[in-house]
Amino acid sequence: xxxxxxxxxxxxxxxxxxxxxxxxxxxxxxxxxxxxxxxxxxxxxxxxxxxxxxxxxxxxxxxxxxxxxxxxxxxxxxxxxxxxxxxxxxxxxxxxxxxxxxxxxxxxxxxxxxxxxxxxxxxxxxxxxxxxxxxxxxxxxxxxxxxxxxxxxxxxxxxxxxxxxxxxxxxxxxxxxxxxxxxxxxxxxxxxxxxxxxxxxxxxxxxxxxxxxxxxxxxxxxxxxxxxxxxxxxxxxxxxxxxxxxxxxxxxxxxxxxxxxxxxxxxxxxxxxxxxxxxxxxxxxxxxxxxxxxxx
Numbered sequence: 001x002x003x004x005x006x007x008x009x010x011x012x013x014x015x016x017x018x019x020x021x022x023x024x025x026x027x028x029x030x031x032x033x034x035x036x037x038x039x040x041x042x043x044x045x046x047x048x049x050x051x052x053x054x055x056x057x058x059x060x061x062x063x064x065x066x067x068x069x070x071x072x073x074x075x076x077x078x079x080x081x082x083x084x085x086x087x088x089x090x091x092x093x094x095x096x097x098x099x100x101x102x103x104x105x106x107x108x109x110x111x112x113x114x115x116x117x118x119x120x121x122x123x124x125x126x127x128x129x130x131x132x133x134x135x136x137x138x139x140x141x142x143x144x145x146x147x148x149x150x151x152x153x154x155x156x157x158x159x160x161x162x163x164x165x166x167x168x169x170x171x172x173x174x175x176x177x178x179x180x181x182x183x184x185x186x187x188x189x190x191x192x193x194x195x196x197x198x199x200x201x202x203x204x205x206x207x208x209x210x211x212x213x214x215x216x217x218x219x220x221x222x223x224x225x226x227x228x229x230x231x232x233x234x235x236x237x238x239x240x241x242x243x244x245x246x247x248x249x250x251x252x253x254x255x256x257x258x259x260x261x262x263x264x265x266x267x268x269x270x271x272x273x274x275x276x277x278x279x280x281x282x283x284x285x286x287x288x289x290x291x292x293x294x295x296x
Contacts, residue, residue: 004085004117004147006138007075009067009098010040010271011091012131013239018266022138025079027071027088029098029271032063040064040270049267053242053278056172062274066098072105076118080109085117085147089134089154092202093122095275119151121158124202127272128237128264129161129284159290163198164223165239165282166216170194172277173204195219196282197292205294213246217253220283225257227287234286236260241268241280250281260285 006022008014010029019026019042028039033055038046047055056062079086088106090099099122106118123130133154140150167173173196193216194206210216224236236254240247247265255263268280276282 004087004141004150005079006134006141007079007086007088008130008134009091010042010269011096011126012042012089012134013127013266013269013272014042014131014134015266016043018131018135022135024134024138025075027067027075027098027102029067029096030065031270031274032065033060037065038270042269044267044269047270049242052270052273056274056278061175062270064271064274066096067101069101069105072102073109076105076109080113080116080118083116086119087137087141087147087151087154088118088120089123089130089137090120091126091130091271092124092198094124094202095126095204117147119147121151121154122202123154124158124200125161125163125198127163127268127282127284128239128266129163129198131266132161132237132284132286133158157286159200160229160286160288161198161284162224162227162287162290163196163282163284164220165196165280166193166210166220167196167276168193168279169277170206173275195223198290199292199294200290201293203294205292207292207294217250220250221254221257224254224283224285224287228258228285229287231258231260231285234261236263237284238263238265239268239272239282239284240265241273241276241278243279243281246279246281250283254283258285 007025009027093099102120195208199205238247
């Protein structure tokens with residue numbers, strides 16, 4: 001019981017300290033600046049958050065790639081050789097094809113390791129929403145839950161992880177194909193900010209447009225208040241793209257309305273960051289099941 005490894009990928013946006021604390025492994029994706037390709041490491045050892053987002057502020061287009069087949073093979077084989085089962089929690093399948101590669105690798109390894117289990121779970125979310133599910137899996141493992149029990153629990157709860165965030169411009173998401181086309185006009189008007197959710201099929205969807213940053217923070221706080229359940233027993237998670245001040249303001253606005261036990265604020269790592277752009281701030285909480293499905 002509980003003898004398995006939890007693996008995620010670069011889109012979980014957990015800090016290296018949190019990965020170490022919860023004993024979580026991850027398969028890195030890659031990003032490219034010009035002709036140079038770099039691993040999207042969560043310790044920010046390649047580029048600092050400021051360096052990375054300053055590239056984008058200066059107009060540099062940063063391209064990303066999903067986890068390579070060889071990377072999955074290396075990570076999975078390493079743990080299987082150590083006699084460990086594997087629970088892999090991926091980025092939303094609506095945002096990345098990595099889950100499909102992971103499942104194919106798992107299928108190919110099954111004949112070589114017939115006594116081992118590899119569970120691949122589509123989180124249907126990214127950033128600290130995905131990170132939350134990964135940490136929860138690690139906590140359940142520590143409690144002695146089996147890999148099957150843990151995977152089933154993550155599947156049951158994943159649509160209860162609610163996301164409400166905003167970006168300075170939807171242009172990055174539109175360019176990367178990470179937001180529904182019907183919503184992209186929200187970013188085309190000066191001073192108008194979209195409120196983005198992760199819908200029930202895992203895509204980013206703009207549910208509302210709001211005038212001004214302060215009003216946007218208030219609306220996000222109200223959205224959190226409307227969906228959260230038992231906030232006094234849970235942590236509020238906020239991720240940001242080199243916008244710590246805005247993240248702290250959002251935390252304060254939410255805490256005025258909702259008595260969360262505590263709050264964790266972390267950086268949006270390179271893969272998600274390349275799609276959302278600098279200035280993005282996103283809040284996550286556990287609450288009512290997500291029922292909205294955005295259009296195409």
